[in-house]
Amino acid sequence: MHLNDLSSCSSFTRRSFLRSASAVLAVGPILTEAHFARAAALDAAVPEFSMKGIHLDANENPLGPSEAARKAIADIIPNGGRYAPPLYFDLMKLYAEQMGVPVDHVQVYDGSSAPLHFTVLSFTSPTRSFVCANPTYEAGQRAAEIAKAPIHAVSLAKDYSHDVRVMAKADPNAGLIYICNPNNPTGTITSKEDIDWLVANKPASAVILVDEAYIHLSDATSAIDHVKAGKDVVILRTFSKIYGMAGIRCGFAIGRPDLLKKLMDYGNSPMPITGMIAAQASLMDSDLVTARKKLIADTRNDAFAWLRANNYSFIPSQTNCFMIDVKRPGPQIRNLMAQDGVHIGRSWPIWPNYVRVTVGLPSEMQAFKTSFKKAMDTPAAAFNEMPPLRSRRDGVVV
Template sequence: MSGLITEEGQDDLLERGYSRRQFGRVAALLGMQSAAIAAAFPHLLGAAEAREMPADRDKSGMIRIGSNECWTGPFPAGIAAGEAAVRLGNRYEPTHMRRTLIENVAAVENVPASHILPWPGSSDPLSRVIVTFCSPTRGLVTANPTYEAAWRTADWLQAKSTTVPLKAANRYAVDVRALLAADPHAGVYYICSPNNPTGTLTPIADIAWLLDNKPAGSIVLVDEAYIHFAGTQSAASLVTRSKDIIVLRTFSKLFGMAGLRLGLSLAHPETHQKMMRYDGANQSGTLSIVALAAGGASVLRAQDIVARRNEMIAAREETFAFLKKRGVSFIPSQANMFMIDWKKPAAPIRQAFAAQNIDIGRSWTLWPNCSRITVGSAADMKAFCGALDKIVA
């Protein structure tokens, strides 16, 4: 399998301390799309947790508020653009669709088009960053709990992985100073903001501090999958000032395109070039024209984005008011998910909700008494509150 890695990539891996025996692990990660990785290596991308889901999760009538999906589909403009793209399905990715997506994102984010790279989802670039900038001698540091794909990839590659707990005292933001103290020589410092599973924000000023104080040659990786639900300043504003920051985006969340698989990385062109030196397949090129067209049209829908965000916030705040009234402990969130602390094991409670035809989210190893709840439609959340009354009582 090491033959799938370019000669330049092999030289780089050896120089950074990887052995030739580890080439196969790198090639396995970068030679497949994220869905294939999840099937072949479930311990990497979270498919293992899928086995905890209720067996009847997809039955008719099940309310799905467990996977941070959007309660509605793509924007009408995205659907129309995707339908038009289907008519061009006899062609291999018309280049104007890719170019249009990049130009539209550049205009919205005020980032040069040269700094934007589209992907089939965000799992590939996330794993690729770990391959590129972590090694047996320079590890990864993340918060805990957070989205686990980064540290699972580091573990798979046999690179050092260090976690730092989120703290209630700082509103469950990632403690960037603790990240740096935990490993002052790390290769990657990973920040998910808003964080998954807590939905809590890490201030841009803190991310900028880490960028200014981290060791030379390391990367600050900021995962902004849920940023549109928060409506706050993006770390994309830091991309043009430094080669050492990478911002990840996905269209799977607020844009309602989880099944279409479209993501972005924003970084300096030299940083992107480093990420692409391992395989000749160029995974960023294997993009569906339907996803490209739908994404390119959706990203410009500023009013629709605000309206969808406000609809989610209304449903979320009404749910929070209900939880407060019932005395149920939760972590206030800035995204479309939040954590409830049941004060007892969460797994049986998840099964109890499933019996009420509601699929809620899982718990995290560090917090086994907590469940992640996705904010669905107003009707979804009303049903959740009604079921909670029955289950908790």
């Protein structure tokens, strides 16, 4: 697409592109997985962030962007002085075609953190609550706090899926029900049948937000059919996980145009051309998702086999992260492993004795096994000599 082809794009996409630079509403800090990982490191008395060592703490993909995406980034660098609106519309058009929805049903963002934040602000308020699972990804709750919305955190079901029937009844005035599927931190699936039931039985005024950041890593079925049917559903997707673009940034919100317009009222930062061209190249690589899904699953399943062989308790996952019950405060294990240069993920308040581990490269998971066993074999008395655990906010609750 060339600049003189912009007239072929829908008026909605033109308006949304321009509106992204004009919003002035105060929206508070937009938090990402990186913020929560850093806060957990501080909590475990890891003093300074470094890219040295092995990082299994932020659900990143150590494979990075695909070869096609890397080449696309390198090729476009000479045009880094351009805003390149055609890239914006080309990417939206390609993504809409692949998702099977009209182009005005998708909106591109620099990752999925911003649309998650904006969706919560759009549909919650002091009189319209935010309903979520517990534990789940925390960023939605932080946005709800900014909106001064009541928060109903519903414990996961026995199979670690979202307990949609309890969530539907949590508040008849709910503004937004958040379903992270697969769930972060557990990596577990909520069935399509349960999501279908929730869409059909939700409070009349509520919007369902389905965060599918990890869906490519799993066998879960997307809720995209509800968007196609015009339901009160918004879906989030990101290129940070299976596509390995967490540091490059690209993501999408998918929903009815009237729902997406409410998000755009909060603005949208201009997309980096590197993120747009890398996302486009990734989408055009037909083998990428299948190959990476298998590689990550093989590495994850090897870790599970080792955990079982050593009688460690964990929650089986379908994504690139899983939870282990360490039978003691999670930060203690994180602290010990950090001393070996192996950084694992955080605990959640409802499960203080669990830690989350991101699936790394096979060599990184071997280092994890060595360090984890060493930490778990450490006598309890040794923890009395460790630095005191800290609980920091710095904009993040851990």
